[in-house]
Amino acid sequence: MALSAKNKTTFVDGTLPRPIASNSLFLSWTRCNNMVMTSFSIEITQSIMFHDHASDMWTDLSKLFNQRNGPRVFQLKTHLHALQQGDHSVNNYFTKIKTLWDELKEFQPTTFCTCGALKSIHEFYNQDEVHQFMTSLNESYNSVRAQILLLDPLPPISKVCSMIVQGERQRTLGSSIPPLASVVQPHPNPNSQNN
Incomplete structure (x- = not known):
């Protein structure tokens, strides 16, 4: 480049x-x-x-x-299998996994088709990427993950990532807001008399 x-x-x-x-x-x-x-x-x-x-x-x-395709493909798939979100943010984790997917695609044969089968192949690869991405997310995303898996068809991987990031923001926002009881303190009534 x-x-x-x-x-x-x-x-x-x-x-x-x-x-x-x-x-x-x-x-x-x-x-x-x-x-x-x-x-x-x-x-x-x-x-x-x-x-x-x-x-x-x-x-x-x-x-x-220049490496032969076989060993490099094996290495990339091994990295994909071992990749976990861990301490990374969702965006950081998605960048890592997408980099591996993009390099792996370089080794796939170029296919041209006019019969419409290529759309089905792309949908299959999208589903595979969505499953790989969500499998390695932390357990704290179980609820949003379950919601996404109920969708039929599954959204594109970019949309899935966006939904997970939105869930991450909501969770972060929820943990940073103090409970209502600690924010709203009852004011003493000036008309009440101390006994």
């Missing part, structure tokens, strides 16, 4: 080859190429600093760090 924002992806994918030294663009190309090559962390750069082109560096990094 950073390279794309700076219009430098052509340096890493090799679609902008280095011009010959006599070309007027040679110095500009070299400066941009060097800028891309120095955008990596020092630890990574030390292992690939012998390259002259960002595209060669990128190819080397791809070979070095």
